[in-house]
Amino acid sequence: MIDHAKAERLIAGRLSPRRCEHSRRVAAEAAELARRFGASPEAAEIAGLLHDYCRDLTDAETLAAAARYGVAVGPLEARRPKHILHGPIAAAELSAAGLDADIVSAIARHTTGGPGMTVLEKCLYLADFCEPGRQFAGLDEVRALSDTSLDAAVAAAARMSLLDLIGRGRGVVPDALALYNETHAGN
Numbered sequence: 788m789i790d791h792a793k794a795e796r797l798i799a800g801r802l803s804p805r806r807c808e809h810s811r812r813v814a815a816e817a818a819e820l821a822r823r824f825g826a827s828p829e830a831a832e833i834a835g836l837l838h839d840y841c842r843d844l845t846d847a848e849t850l851a852a853a854a855r856y857g858v859a860v861g862p863l864e865a866r867r868p869k870h871i872l873h874g875p876i877a878a879a880e881l882s883a884a885g886l887d888a889d890i891v892s893a894i895a896r897h898t899t900g901g902p903g904m905t906v907l908e909k910c911l912y913l914a915d916f917c918e919p920g921r922q923f924a925g926l927d928e929v930r931a932l933s934d935t936s937l938d939a940a941v942a943a944a945a946r947m948s949l950l951d952l953i954g955r956g957r958g959v960v961p962d963a964l965a966l967y968n969e970t971h972a973g974n
């Protein structure tokens with residue numbers, strides 16, 4: 788069992804002050820979204836605090852951890868290991884440390900999203916996208932949608948993420964594409 792105080796100790800012992808601040812803003816945003824849309828605010832807060840627990844590992848350390856925990860490494864993950872795999876690696880490590888399964892799965896999917904996400908998973912995905920420290924074109928639209936509709940906001944975030952990746956000529960992992968397709972199924 789990992790409570791709020793333990794989560795704070797874990798990130799303070801490993802992440803830079805800047806990333807700790809980001810994690811606390813994500814925690815506050817995720818808790819607020821959870822209250823609004825019917826997930827556990829306490830679980831969302833811990834998910835936010837811990838979501839980037841493995842973000843400061845090097846690519847080599849990330850790949851070593853993936854091998855240790857049996858996390859799958861596809862062609863895109865092999866090209867950008869720490870960016871794509873820091874969520875799944877953190878999820879595996881924290882699961883072994885006793886973190887609740889619903890929080891583990893939210894952390895695992897926070898970067899790419901995926902199909903069939905739970906409310907808690909959506910709250911963390913969106914909180915990481917929208918936290919007040921972020922600023923980029925189109926973000927205000929996602930924030931406005933998140934006032935009233937979790938699914939509409941997640942759909943917009945998934946679309947913007949894909950457009951950004953494609954605009955940079957980067958690959959899109961299957962889970963991100965599946966989230967986009969699922970959230971735009973009516974179009």
Ligand SMILES: [Fe+2]
Nearest residue numbers: 838839842898
């Ligand atoms: Fe992250």
Ligand SMILES: [Fe+2]
Nearest residue numbers: 813838839915
């Ligand atoms: Fe993050």
